[in-house]
Amino acid sequence: MKIDKSKVTLVVGASENTSRYSNMAIKRLLNHKLPVLAMGSKKGVVENVKIETEFSSFKNIDTVTLYVGPQNQAALIPQIIHLKPRRIIFNPGTENPDFIKVANENGIKTEIACTLVLLSLDSY
Secondary structure (H helix, E strand, C coil), X not given: XXXXXXXXXXXXXXXXXXXXXXXXXXXXXXXXXXXXXXXXXXXXXXCCEEEECCCCCCCCXXXXXXXXXXXXXXXXXXXXXXXCCCEEEECCCCCCHHHHHHHHHCCCEEEECCHHXXXXXXXX
C-alpha cells in the first residue's frame, strides 16, 4: 500500500517521554513525511509537534492512532467520534470492544494493529 502524505494522523496519548510508544510513533510518522498532530494529558513538544490537551483545535483528521488504555478511554470516545476520522488504530494494549463498536456504528474503520509495525511494512 502506498503511503498518502496528505492524510493527517492524530496521536492520542502523546508523550514527551522518549521511551513511550506514542513518542516513537510521532517520530516515525514524521520520518515517513506524514502530517502529525498530538493529543496528550500534558502539553509538550515532540520533534516540533505540539502536544495539545484539548480536542477542539483538531480538524480534518484521517487517522487516530490510540495510545491510551481502555480504562482511560471513556471520556475520549465521544470526542474522537466527533472528529469523524476515517479510521482508528488500536495499538497493543488499547483494544476496546465497546469503543470499536461505537466507531464502526459511526462509519469509522477500526484496526487492531501497531502503528510502528504498519509504518515499517509500508502498509500504514
